[in-house]
Amino acid sequence: MNQKILDLFRRRYACHSFLHDRAIAQADLDTVLEAGRLSPSSFGLEHWKFLVVTQAEEKARLQAVCFNQPQVGDASVVVVILAKIADMDPDTDYIKALMAREYPGEALAQALANYRGFHAATDVKAWSISQCHIAAANMMTAAAAVGLDSCAIGGFLADEVKKILAIDGDRYEIALILPLGYCAEPAPEKQRLPLSELVEYR
Ligand SMILES: Cc1cc2nc3c(=O)[nH]c(=O)nc-3n(C[C@H](O)[C@H](O)[C@H](O)COP(=O)(O)O)c2cc1C
Numbered sequence: 001m002n003q004k005i006l007d008l009f010r011r012r013y014a015c016h017s018f019l020h021d022r023a024i025a026q027a028d029l030d031t032v033l034e035a036g037r038l039s040p041s042s043f044g045l046e047h048w049k050f051l052v053v054t055q056a057e058e059k060a061r062l063q064a065v066c067f068n069q070p071q072v073g074d075a076s077v078v079v080v081i082l083a084k085i086a087d088m089d090p091d092t093d094y095i096k097a098l099m100a101r102e103y104p105g106e107a108l109a110q111a112l113a114n115y116r117g118f119h120a121a122t123d124v125k126a127w128s129i130s131q132c133h134i135a136a137a138n139m140m141t142a143a144a145a146v147g148l149d150s151c152a153i154g155g156f157l158a159d160e161v162k163k164i165l166a167i168d169g170d171r172y173e174i175a176l177i178l179p180l181g182y183c184a185e186p187a188p189e190k191q192r193l194p195l196s197e198l199v200e201y202r
Helices: 005-013 028-038 054-062 070-074 093-102 107-120 122-145 160-167
Strands: 048-053 077-084 172-181
Touching: 005 122, 028 077, 028 093, 028 122, 048 122, 054 077, 054 093, 070 077, 070 093, 070 172, 093 107, 107 160, 122 172, 160 172
Parallel strands: none
Antiparallel strands: 048 077, 077 172
């Protein structure tokens, strides 16, 4: 097994308490955001938008609608990952442009027809959010690689988060909240089921 990559996955853990007065370097934050940007997505549609919340007052308001989880208010920055909803409509310029990039030339017409059928049959919010979770996973690993701690926060009141951040609910859904910073507590021991219980070879 490749220990280098596995060490990163072992190093990352859900931090529940951040050193609230410690800033993070812009270059490190950029690395995390770039890992999100480079993530794979269904049809290559890059379903995410990253809102970087830095103001203490806004972080405190977010904490209140995340069941008062302190890691949201204490983190150096809080990245709110928005899932694109309206852009995913088959008739948008966004879809036309990104599908043309993914399926150049003659393949485009059939790909757009397939996409229209897929979109009609799909829970678009859940689909878009699931793509954002892939980006979030990469961002957490990237954070670990540059020595930052993180905590995925799925425990939030989405409508309240949208109100605080003035998000248009037709355009975006809240996919995940990702506080970043330096953890105030030591890493707990990793608790995972063994591969023998998770993998079945056929
Ligand atoms: C989508 C998602 C949502 C999560 N939401 C929360 C949350 O709201 N609050 C929290 O403290 N941890 C949250 N977690 C962190 C998990 O509890 C944590 O990853 C899990 O217990 C495994 O521990 P580890 O990440 O330290 O290895 C979330 C994780 C994921 C992937």
